[in-house]
Amino acid sequence: TASNAGRIxxxxxxxxxxxxxxxGAYAASKAAVHRLTEALAAEWKGKITVNAVLPSTIDTAANRASMPGADFAKWVRPEELADVILFLASDAASAVTGALLPVNGRV
Structure with missing residues (x-):
């Protein structure tokens, strides 16, 4: 069946x-993503849910290479982040909009 529910x-x-x-530049650009999420959630309320995930360090090969002394076990695994994104995109999260959801791993 077709759905008229949109998700961002x-x-x-x-x-x-x-x-x-x-x-500085990284934090400023990501802060803009947060404010955009809130603004779009207000604009599209009742039609499209708009949320954001806020991961801490993601366990990727590039991050491991740039921070070799870190405790990788504390970082967010990509699968964990994907699970949260899939939840926000699902019907189970239809009442959630404008959320800035921390995904901290074990940091």
Whole structure:
């Protein structure tokens, strides 16, 4: 059956909520994603849900290479992030809009 429910799931970052040294441009751009999520959620309320996930460090090969001394077990696994995104895109999350959902892993 056809659905008239739309879903937008943006990817923000925990770093936009509390930026560290050297993260100015990154934090500013991700903060813009957060505000865009909130604005679109208000504009599309009742028609499309608009949410954002805010991951901490994601366990990727590139991140492991750039931070070899880190505890990778604490990072968010890509599958974990995908599960949260799939939830927000599902009918189970039809009442959730404008959320900035932290996905911190075990940090």
């Amino acid at each position: 799931v943006n990817v923000g970052a925990m770093g936009a909520l509390q930026a560290g040294s050297g993260m």
